[in-house]
Amino acid sequence: MPFAAITYDIKPGFEKEITEIFTGFRRVGSPVVRDATGAQSARILSTAVFIRDATMVRVIEYEGELADIARHMAVQPGVREVEEKLAPYLSRPRATDTVEGFVATFERSLLTCMAQMSVRDHAPA
Structure with missing residues (x-):
């Protein structure tokens, strides 16, 4: 299963406030992602968010097409809510309202x- 990581440029010193934003995160309605025809094209398996100093990283484990994952996330109410709440803490604004x-x-x-490994990629010994 591939992973994707996206960065956010944030103002340092707001780790507590940003952590609180993610504590109340509303998950996507379904991990299944559909393409423009309605066929399943991807699936979100897991996500994690990391923060240090002026950088925050969201890691997404997924199956399928990453472009479809991005379009799916763009319309999720919880994702849109987080993007809105993060805005005051960003050192570089993100145009994510469309x-x-x-x-x-x-x-x-x-x-x-650069590299990705998982025990799931290998047959049992």
Whole structure:
């Protein structure tokens, strides 16, 4: 299962406030992601958020098409709520109020995956 990581440029010193934002996060309605035709194209398996100093990283474990994951996240009420609540703590604003803006910001914030390993990738000994 692949992982994606996106960064947020945040103002340092607000770790507690940002943690509180994610404590009340409303999960997506379904982990199943559908493409424009309605067919299942991806699935969100897990997410995690990390923070240190002026950087926050959201890690997403998924199956399928990452572009469809980004479009799916763009319309999720919980994701939109978090983006709105994070705005005062960002050192670089994110234009995520439209689907197009969210997807463009997601792509621009995406880290390059250098290596990825999982015990699930190997047959049992």
